Amino acid sequence: MIEASQRTVEGPRGERAAREWAGRDPGWIALLLHGYGEHAGRYQWLAEQLVAARALVIAPDLEGHGDSPGERVLIDDAEHVVGDVEAVLRDVTARHPELPVVLIGHSLGGLFATRFAQENPDCLAAVVLSSPVLGTWHVLDLLECDELPQTPIDPSTLSRDPEVGRAYEADPLVWHGSFKRPTLRMIDRALEAVNDGPVLRVPTLWVHGEDDELVPEADTRTGIDRIRGQDFHEHVYPGARHELFNETNRAEVVDEVLTFIGRQLNT
Numbered sequence: 001m002i003e004a005s006q007r008t009v010e011g012p013r014g015e016r017a018a019r020e021w022a023g024r025d026p027g028w029i030a031l032l033l034h035g036y037g038e039h040a041g042r043y044q045w046l047a048e049q050l051v052a053a054r055a056l057v058i059a060p061d062l063e064g065h066g067d068s069p070g071e072r073v074l075i076d077d078a079e080h081v082v083g084d085v086e087a088v089l090r091d092v093t094a095r096h097p098e099l100p101v102v103l104i105g106h107s108l109g110g111l112f113a114t115r116f117a118q119e120n121p122d123c124l125a126a127v128v129l130s131s132p133v134l135g136t137w138h139v140l141d142l143l144e145c146d147e148l149p150q151t152p153i154d155p156s157t158l159s160r161d162p163e164v165g166r167a168y169e170a171d172p173l174v175w176h177g178s179f180k181r182p183t184l185r186m187i188d189r190a191l192e193a194v195n196d197g198p199v200l201r202v203p204t205l206w207v208h209g210e211d212d213e214l215v216p217e218a219d220t221r222t223g224i225d226r227i228r229g230q231d232f233h234e235h236v237y238p239g240a241r242h243e244l245f246n247e248t249n250r251a252e253v254v255d256e257v258l259t260f261i262g263r264q265l266n267t
Helices: 040-052 078-094 108-119 138-142 162-170 181-195 217-227 250-265
Strands: 005-011 014-021 027-034 055-060 102-107 125-129 204-209 232-237
Touching: 005 078, 014 040, 014 078, 027 040, 027 078, 027 108, 040 055, 040 250, 055 078, 078 102, 078 108, 078 181, 102 108, 102 250, 108 125, 108 181, 125 250, 138 181, 181 217, 204 217, 204 250, 232 250
Parallel strands: 027 055, 027 102, 102 125, 125 204, 204 232
Antiparallel strands: 005 014, 014 055
């Protein structure tokens, strides 16, 4: 097991906690953005696979998530998250200016990764989007409610491996409460901004589970079709649920991701 080092990065609205995994001779940087309600520590296995492929992996906890400060799961402006990503990127590239950067975003992190890539294409070598919230999202229907119902994420939607759901439920850094209205409004505005934004000029791989009930592939595709650039690749995995990096076929998914990244980096 590769132990993560802990870092603190100063973002536009305060400090952000980050984990960093690295081997002795990294050849590229993987900047990893986690999903709603979770934290970077849940990506230990993925980070180890990336480090084995010579990545230096850095993964911040989003505002109000994990070890980062802020009211839990409250993010009111996606551009603040983009600013945090810029700060993390400046921090790691100042220490490793020679290394190319690959941005990997999962779920809500995929929305932020897409927005960052639209605004900052020249600083990225590639983008990987895992089950990203793009296009439309059925959870936003909750905004029509006078009071938001208690609707925490169902752990069974994450993976076909029941251990993933059990670990998720037992994790004290995971948010197990209901959605918050300002966060949902932020997501709604961010989806509109991405939909109305430029196509992606960075080589991009989109991977999704066919049986993803939390972020249905068909909804994401409505957004993908708006921003698909010339160098765009996709793979929908039959039977897979939301967290592809925690799925029963996760080795297959990571192999495809690393093949794509290796092709972009000419390694």
